[in-house]
Amino acid sequence: MNSALRILSLSSLLALGACGSIPTRTFEFDAISVDEQPRPCLIVVNDKWAEAFANKQFVNVADDDTLKLPIAFPTSEVTITVAPLKMQNGQPNEPKSRKDARDSSGFMDEVRALQITDPKRVLFILPKKPVNG
Amino acid sequence: MASKNLVRARFALLAPVLCLAGCGSSTLMHTLAVNPPDASVYVNGVRVGQGSSRPVEFDFSDCSRICIQATHPDYKPEMEWVTEKEIRHMMSQGKDKTIVLQTRQ
Numbered sequence: 406m407n408s409a410l411r412i413l414s415l416s417s418l419l420a421l422g423a424c425g426s427i428p429t430r431t432f433e434f435d436a437i438s439v440d441e442q443p444r445p446c447l448i449v450v451n452d453k454w455a456e457a458f459a460n461k462q463f464v465n466v467a468d469d470d471t472l473k474l475p476i477a478f479p480t481s482e483v484t485i486t487v488a489p490l491k492m493q494n495g496q497p498n499e500p501k502s503r504k505d506a507r508d509s510s511g512f513m514d515e516v517r518a519l520q521i522t523d524p525k526r527v528l529f530i531l532p533k534k535p536v537n538g
Numbered sequence: 539m540a541s542k543n544l545v546r547a548r549f550a551l552l553a554p555v556l557c558l559a560g561c562g563s564s565t566l567m568h569t570l571a572v573n574p575p576d577a578s579v580y581v582n583g584v585r586v587g588q589g590s591s592r593p594v595e596f597d598f599s600d601c602s603r604i605c606i607q608a609t610h611p612d613y614k615p616e617m618e619w620v621t622e623k624e625i626r627h628m629m630s631q632g633k634d635k636t637i638v639l640q641t642r643q
Contacts, residue, residue: 433583440611441578441585522602528583530607530615532642 427477430521435471436464436487436529443469444512444531445497449486450476458499466490466497471526482518487529489514507534566625569634570594570606577610577639591634598622606637613639 436446443465449457464472476483488506490497500506503514512531519527572579575590582605586594596604602621609615616639628635 435583437609439609439613439615441609520602524582524601524603524605526583528580528605528607530580530609530617532615535642 427479428521429475429477431473431475431525432519432523433471433473433526434464434485434487434529435526436489436531438512439530439532445490445492446529446531447488447490447497447500447506448472448474449488450474451484452486454488454501458497463490463497466492476519476521478521482520484516485519485527486516487514487531489531510534564599564622565595565597566622566629567593568596568625568629571634571636572608573636573638574610574613577608577613577637579637580607580609581605583607596620596622596625606635608637608639610639612642614642615639 434448436444438444445463445465447454447457448462448464450462462472462474464470476485486503488500488503489510489512490500490506491509491511492498498509500509503516506514511534513534515529515531517527517529569591570579570581570586570593571591573590576588578588579586579592579594581594581596582601586592598604603619604621604625605617605619607615607617616637618637620635625635
């Protein structure tokens with residue numbers, strides 16, 4: 406089938422599934438380092454940092470796990486920031502910004518524009534922060 | 539008036555068919571290569587292996603684009619999106635999909 410038609414059909418189905426409200430799709434997030442080890446991270450939707458921390462939108466904090474999170478799409482794209490976390494005594498420190506997350510954890514963050522028709526599993530691969538970065 | 543009603547009726551019949559057609563799977567097998575050859579490759583967040591090149595299933599049944607990632611401890615990780623149209627074009631040209639990692643500075 407024509408790929409444009411497939412995208413149209415998939416979007417239509419997702420939109421119909423939303424029954425007139427804002428369409429939502431559940432994604433599964435994970436984060437690893439470049440040597441493929443699980444990295445503790447905070448998943449921030451549309452720059453809502455305090456809300457993400459309060460809702461414990463964590464991956465790999467308590468264990469090597471993933472986060473299943475329903476994402477609402479009031480617009481065609483939603484911004485997802487994966488912020489690496491610094492752990493202290495088994496608890497994550499709350500980062501206030503991307504720079505704060507980078508400086509405290511020693512790893513780079515990543516921002517990705519997610520679309521409702523994207524694959525459900527979302528993996529971030531985070532390199533170490535450059536020494537002079 | 540009659541022709542307008544006919545158009546509406548055709549659309550009413552066609553729309554659900556188009557939606558149902560979207561449920562059909564479209565899986566393409568295509569070769570995915572990576573450089574350096576010992577980098578690990580992930581497709582839609584799932585590790586598909588390590589090594590220079592391999593045939594990979596690109597399944598567009600549940601998504602409009604596919605995320606390809608590659609990582610190696612000595613290189614910057616790389617991520618690329620591919621659409622069904624791009625994969626079909628590469629297949630018609632006989633070209634592999636290749637991900638090249640850049641060294642870390």
